Amino acid sequence: MPNPRVIYWFRTDLRLHDSPALKAALDLNPECLYPIWTWDPHYVYRARVGPNRWQYLLDCQSDLSKSITKLNPQSKLFLIREAPQTLFPKLFKQWKITHLVFEKDTDAYGRERDQKVMALAAEAGVEVVVRYGRTLYDPDELVKQNHGKPTMSLNQVQAAGKKIGEIPRPIAAPTSLPDPGDTSLDFEQEVPESKPDINAIQREGEEESYAKLAGPNGDFAIPTMEELGLKPATTQHRGGETIALKMLDEIIANEDYTATFEKPKTAPTAFEPQATTLLSPHMHFGSLSCREFYWRCQDVVDKYKGHASQPPTSLTGQLLFRDMYFGAQASLGFAFGQTYGNSHCRFIPWHIPSKIDTSSGLITGEYLVDNAQAEIYFQRWREGRTGFPWIDALMRQLKYEGWIHHLGRHAVACFLTRGGCYVDWERGAEVFEEWLIDHEAACNIGNWQWLSCTAFYTQFYRCYSPIAFPQKWDKEGNFVRKFVPELEKYSQKYIYEPWKAPIADQKKWGCIIKGDGSSTLIDGKKAYPKPMFDFPTQREICIEGMRNAYHIGLYGNDSKVLDGTWRKLFSNDAEGPTEGSKGPPGAMVEHEDADGQEENDVHEPPGPKTSRRGEADNKRITGNETEIKYHKREASQRTLDGMVTRKKKRNNSDIADHT
DNA sequence: GTAGCAGTTGCAGTG
DNA sequence: CCACTGCAACTGCTA
Numbered sequence: 001m002p003n004p005r006v007i008y009w010f011r012t013d014l015r016l017h018d019s020p021a022l023k024a025a026l027d028l029n030p031e032c033l034y035p036i037w038t039w040d041p042h043y044v045y046r047a048r049v050g051p052n053r054w055q056y057l058l059d060c061q062s063d064l065s066k067s068i069t070k071l072n073p074q075s076k077l078f079l080i081r082e083a084p085q086t087l088f089p090k091l092f093k094q095w096k097i098t099h100l101v102f103e104k105d106t107d108a109y110g111r112e113r114d115q116k117v118m119a120l121a122a123e124a125g126v127e128v129v130v131r132y133g134r135t136l137y138d139p140d141e142l143v144k145q146n147h148g149k150p151t152m153s154l155n156q157v158q159a160a161g162k163k164i165g166e167i168p169r170p171i172a173a174p175t176s177l178p179d180p181g182d183t184s185l186d187f188e189q190e191v192p193e194s195k196p197d198i199n200a201i202q203r204e205g206e207e208e209s210y211a212k213l214a215g216p217n218g219d220f221a222i223p224t225m226e227e228l229g230l231k232p233a234t235t236q237h238r239g240g241e242t243i244a245l246k247m248l249d250e251i252i253a254n255e256d257y258t259a260t261f262e263k264p265k266t267a268p269t270a271f272e273p274q275a276t277t278l279l280s281p282h283m284h285f286g287s288l289s290c291r292e293f294y295w296r297c298q299d300v301v302d303k304y305k306g307h308a309s310q311p312p313t314s315l316t317g318q319l320l321f322r323d324m325y326f327g328a329q330a331s332l333g334f335a336f337g338q339t340y341g342n343s344h345c346r347f348i349p350w351h352i353p354s355k356i357d358t359s360s361g362l363i364t365g366e367y368l369v370d371n372a373q374a375e376i377y378f379q380r381w382r383e384g385r386t387g388f389p390w391i392d393a394l395m396r397q398l399k400y401e402g403w404i405h406h407l408g409r410h411a412v413a414c415f416l417t418r419g420g421c422y423v424d425w426e427r428g429a430e431v432f433e434e435w436l437i438d439h440e441a442a443c444n445i446g447n448w449q450w451l452s453c454t455a456f457y458t459q460f461y462r463c464y465s466p467i468a469f470p471q472k473w474d475k476e477g478n479f480v481r482k483f484v485p486e487l488e489k490y491s492q493k494y495i496y497e498p499w500k501a502p503i504a505d506q507k508k509w510g511c512i513i514k515g516d517g518s519s520t521l522i523d524g525k526k527a528y529p530k531p532m533f534d535f536p537t538q539r540e541i542c543i544e545g546m547r548n549a550y551h552i553g554l555y556g557n558d559s560k561v562l563d564g565t566w567r568k569l570f571s572n573d574a575e576g577p578t579e580g581s582k583g584p585p586g587a588m589v590e591h592e593d594a595d596g597q598e599e600n601d602v603h604e605p606p607g608p609k610t611s612r613r614g615e616a617d618n619k620r621i622t623g624n625e626t627e628i629k630y631h632k633r634e635a636s637q638r639t640l641d642g643m644v645t646r647k648k649k650r651n652n653s654d655i656a657d658h659t
Numbered sequence: 660g661t662a663g664c665a666g667t668t669g670c671a672g673t674g
Numbered sequence: 675c676c677a678c679t680g681c682a683a684c685t686g687c688t689a
Binding site: 419 | 666667668669670671
């Protein structure tokens with residue numbers, strides 16, 4: 001048996017402390033160890049990643065590389081610019097690799113990728129060692145102990161966890177690392193297909209992710225934002241294990257904070273400093289081990305003299321929720337991230353639903369505009385110009401800083417879905433995916449389902465008010481003043497509902513409430529938009545829609561959802577794309593009149609039409625002074641890509657009938 | 660099987 | 675300031 005020549009493949013574990021996989025690699029007593037990162041085209045082109053999260057990733061990689069070099073000046077994080085699926089066979093051969101070691105990844109895409117890589121390793125005679133350290137429990141174990149079912153409540157996580165046994169104690173960081181061997185790359189680089197490039201919008205310069213295998217200088221260096229063609233990051237939050245451990249130390253040093261932490265009591269309006277730990281992005285990139293975090297907290301709690309908080313609201317409770325979402329994702333796979341085909345997600349006929357690839361049963365990443373008004377609501381929500389200062393402040397903080405408080409996420413998610421716009425939670429999840437520095441697919445998807453009351457949580461009549469909710473912590477509106485500075489001078493009385501301020505006051509405070517926010521100046525005067533709807537009215541419409549959908553009681557994998565016949569169960573007057581009893585799969589809509597329509601005219605509101613809601617519609621406030629009535633069919637303005645036809649629909653219902 | 664209670668974080672009103 | 679209620683009513687868990 002030759003001496004082990006080991007590749008350690010970093011992915012979700014950009015750290016040296018508490019890494020079961022890294023320990024396994026070192027336990028092989030390798031002759032040489034190559035710490036590598038492969039530049040996965042899935043991340044570069046297919047996932048939604050905004051500049052702030054890119055920057056955070058680069059921070060983590062740089063810090064890790066420096067830490068590796070500190071332990072062994074010959075070594076560092078070797079960043080190789082090729083897809084793992086094509087790179088590894090060549091690398092195994094060139095570097096005479098005997099072992100490949102990495103941390104297990106239970107994300108839907110991660111599993112697919114790793115299965116492929118493991119097959120390639122087997123072909124090359126390379127032994128693969130996989131260890132788990134990403135959550136408290138291995139999600140597959142958790143699911144197994146939960147009777148093979150996705151973990152849908154904290155109770156289930158705790159019961160299953162008990163059966164697995166104690167959460168592993170953290171492992172110390174290594175004090176030395178073996179040399180890497182020869183690092184020459186005498187083979188052709190295979191450049192991955194860049195289309196479709198979902199991240200094109202994040203770039204302003206030339207994208208050179210795959211310019212050369214070992215980077216422009218051939219030194220395996222971590223790329224710069226410029227090299228990736230990305231727009232500069234705007235966040236002040238910084239990644240890396242060194243920072244993470246320092247932050248953790250500071251939290252743990254404050255025993256009262258650590259032991260008595262109760263999430264619902266922390267203020268979503270707090271900034272400088274924020275009310276929660278800001279450790280979530282570190283756990284996403286693995287620059288902090290969640291088990292390290294867990295045991296450092298638990299040890300404080302165990303010796304705490306006063307009354308310590310308990311799960312679910314305590315710090316350790318927050319980590320258990322993370323495990324719950326990982327367990328749900330591990331069990332449901334790709335279906336977890338969508339309604340269509342998801343056995344545990346309620347079917348609600350939301351507006352602007354996802355397009356579905358009927359051959360794979362997966363959402364395509366595009367969506368259909370069934371209703372022009374809903375599309376306007378969505379765009380105004382995304383851009384932080386809804387006219388509700390609390391919502392807009394949060395969305396602006398999210399885009400700029402890449403992080404908002406958990407309760408702030410609740411507020412904007414409820415507002416977009418069941419408590420305001422009645423827009424598909426998948427739209428909101430996509431925006432969070434792009435902008436959050438702590439975006440974790442499992443947690444993001446799970447929380448959107450929670451807040452939209454499609455899974456995990458059912459009390460849809462508990463609805464967050466964009467006016468009353470923030471007042472619980474911030475009567476003065478300082479948070480709004482910080483992120484919506486045009487309202488800075490508004491009095492406390494009107495800060496959350498500026499449209500109620502007298503015109504004279506609006507002028508005095510230097511900002512008029514007018515328009516839809518598409519322009520910050522109106523007639524040369526600073527302007528903040530009117531609210532895009534009357535909240536109490538819209539809230540009633542949503543609750544009625546939810547009540548109806550709950551009563552009908554379909555889940556994403558119901559044959560009626562799969563084939564589109566769910567429409568027969570919903571009234572045409574119901575909220576959502578329900579017009580007519582026939583239609584394509586999922587919540588997609590027929591677009592008989594789509595031909596010849598302009599792709600981009602969805603932002604133009606349709607002219608006044610007959611109201612189907614009478615009073616409710618008349619109360620509606622719109623940003624552009626024109627009363628917008630809505631009607632389901634008139635808004636079908638997006639050109640279909642030919643995927644959805646009556647014929648395909650029929651085929652699909654045939655399939656569905658057999659299942 | 661089923662009744663009763665609890666559920667990470669609602670709101671408005673009352674005492 | 676807190677604690678409680680009614681609102682109209684969901685699912686999961688326990689006994």
